[in-house]
């Protein structure tokens with residue numbers, strides 16, 4: 001059956017991969033924790049080819065795993081290891097064209113496979129800025145950004161991805177294409193259907209193109225790197241910056257364990273002779289700004305120096321990945337609870353004998369912690385569950401920005417109401433009754 005499917009696919013799409021070794025390069029995720037199996041990989045070039053592939057897979061009873069840059073951290077970008085249905089992995093990497101760029105109003109329309117870095121450099125060359133920035137920018141795609149409603153380091157200033165989406169084109173499970181790429185910017189005519197694709201993690205359709213709203217670049221900024229004794233004191237430092245009325249562009253933290261791994265992974269020198277418990281990165285608009293902060297704080301408005309300081313924070317996720325098969329959890333609590341949560345979490349994790357190492361870093365101004373845990377086996381979810389239950393006790397979210405993927409779907413009910421989950425299942429049923437797209441991602445069985 002699959003060879004008949006492969007032959008038919010080859011008539012539609014120029015790039016069909018059936019070699020097992022080549023397929024394997026698509027079926028493991030960035031962290032190495034999630035590994036799956038696919039029968040074939042296709043790389044279509046446009047929505048028309050995607051429609052034909054979708055109809056063919058439907059006819060053959062084959063599920064489709066959608067993959068952008070494969071930088072997702074919750075297993076949603078790779079197939080499951082033990083699917084009863086054959087799986088066609090669809091990579092959007094060939095949907096890589098800039099389709100339209102309105103330099104007057106600041107809107108760009110791109111294929112779903114265009115990388116974040118490509119959009120950033122394209123718009124910067126014409127006096128605009130892309131509001132989303134994250135360390136995975138070279139590989140992460142615009143389709144993936146929208147499908148996960150990604151956040152990043154600029155959320156406190158410009159919002160999550162959904163705040164910048166102005167239009168989406170998406171292929172549905174019955175092969176139809178919906179699009180509001182060229183609709184008027186103001187269009188209040190009922191349910192905003194395309195918006196459902198944002199944060200749906202590919203469960204409702206295949207995003208083929210996106211129109212994004214741009215911002216004007218901030219002309220100058222100052223970055224402060226501040227040593228703190230705890231996450232609570234880091235939060236209080238941030239609060240004092242906000243109370244002083246500064247225009248916040250980013251506020252991040254890295255704990256001591258993460259910093260130790262960052263320095264050895266990226267061969268970066270220590271910032272201070274005695275390493276602090278927590279390093280805080282606060283960027284505000286304007287040059288040569290003065291802060292009333294710890295006298296050891298480092299501050300600069302020089303673009304090159306700022307880039308060098310940001311390297312410490314940006315290496316955090318990859319440094320943990322290099323440290324072993326890491327359990328990565330991305331959670332949020334109310335911003336003023338971040339210190340209390342972090343100390344409860346540390347106390348809890350230190351009691352698990354199986355945990356050999358743990359730490360956190362994240363988006364301080366969003367109450368968003370990226371928690372890294374080494375020790376438990378890849379398929380051991382006991383620690384994950386305990387952390388997520390603690391998050392639920394704080395009324396937080398079990399996924400602040402990475403999504404639910406395959407990693408957290410059983411725990412969705414911890415922080416989403418039963419009625420929400422019921423409605424999500426009904427929406428899935430309307431869009432994709434045969435569960436063609438990304439089976440096993442996001443929704444619990």
Ligand SMILES: Cc1cc2nc3c(=O)[nH]c(=O)nc-3n(C[C@H](O)[C@H](O)[C@H](O)COP(=O)(O)OP(=O)(O)OC[C@H]3O[C@@H](n4cnc5c(N)ncnc54)[C@H](O)[C@@H]3O)c2cc1C
Nearest residue numbers: 068069070071072076141143144145147150151152202207
């Ligand atoms: C070093 C590093 C730093 C990161 N930092 C951040 C951060 O600060 N903030 C943050 O939010 N995330 C961060 N991430 C996570 C990740 O980069 C984002 O989730 C990103 O949006 C994923 O994009 P992608 O193209 O790699 O998607 P993939 O990983 O390929 O896919 C992610 C999900 O989106 C679906 N999908 C992908 N493309 C499409 C499409 N065209 N149509 C429908 N569904 C699709 C997939 O099926 C999957 O469910 C980081 C990851 C790394 C490795």
